[in-house]
Amino acid sequence: MSVHWESLVIAAIAFVILYFLLNKYAFGPLFGIMETRAKMVQDQISTAEKNRAESEKLLAEQKEAIQQAKKEAYDIIEQARISSTKEADNLIARAKEDSERLKQDALKDIEAEKNKAIVALRSQVSALSVLIASKIVEKQVDEKSQQDLINHYLKEVGGNKV
Numbered sequence: 001m002s003v004h005w006e007s008l009v010i011a012a013i014a015f016v017i018l019y020f021l022l023n024k025y026a027f028g029p030l031f032g033i034m035e036t037r038a039k040m041v042q043d044q045i046s047t048a049e050k051n052r053a054e055s056e057k058l059l060a061e062q063k064e065a066i067q068q069a070k071k072e073a074y075d076i077i078e079q080a081r082i083s084s085t086k087e088a089d090n091l092i093a094r095a096k097e098d099s100e101r102l103k104q105d106a107l108k109d110i111e112a113e114k115n116k117a118i119v120a121l122r123s124q125v126s127a128l129s130v131l132i133a134s135k136i137v138e139k140q141v142d143e144k145s146q147q148d149l150i151n152h153y154l155k156e157v158g159g160n161k162v
Contacts, residue, residue, distance in 0.1 A: 125157065126150045 130146050 122154065125153070129153045 129150060
């Protein structure tokens with residue numbers, strides 16, 4: 001087997017020419033496209049990471065907003081509960097005051113009616129006692145004697161108010 005140097009030199013020259021032609025017309029644009037594609041992929045990765053970081057930040061803000069809303073809702077409910085308790089206490093206190101006032105008014109009315117009844121009873125007792133006394137004595141009693149007799153009779157009955 002013999003090696004032909006001429007073929008080898010021609011093949012080497014053809015390879016070098018082919019390499020320069022491919023490098024000038026094929027590899028340059030191909031590597032440019034690949035480099036552009038690599039840059040685009042890198043930009044997409046960085047954009048995705050930036051979007052992910054922003055999403056995490058928004059998620060944390062939303063969680064915080066939800067926590068804040070829950071706290072505010074709890075505060076509102078607690079304030080409403082305290083307010084309703086105070087209002088109920090005020091209503092009960094007013095009801096007690098009103099019932100006490102009504103009780104006192106009723107007691108005053110009862111006392112006034114009792115006094116009126118006592119006065120009416122005394123006047124009737126006075127009239128009856130004068131009538132009885134005049135029939136017993138069978139004489140006409142003057143006004144001063146009649147008043148003395150009524151007072152004496154009332155003292156015996158137990159009423160000392162004239």
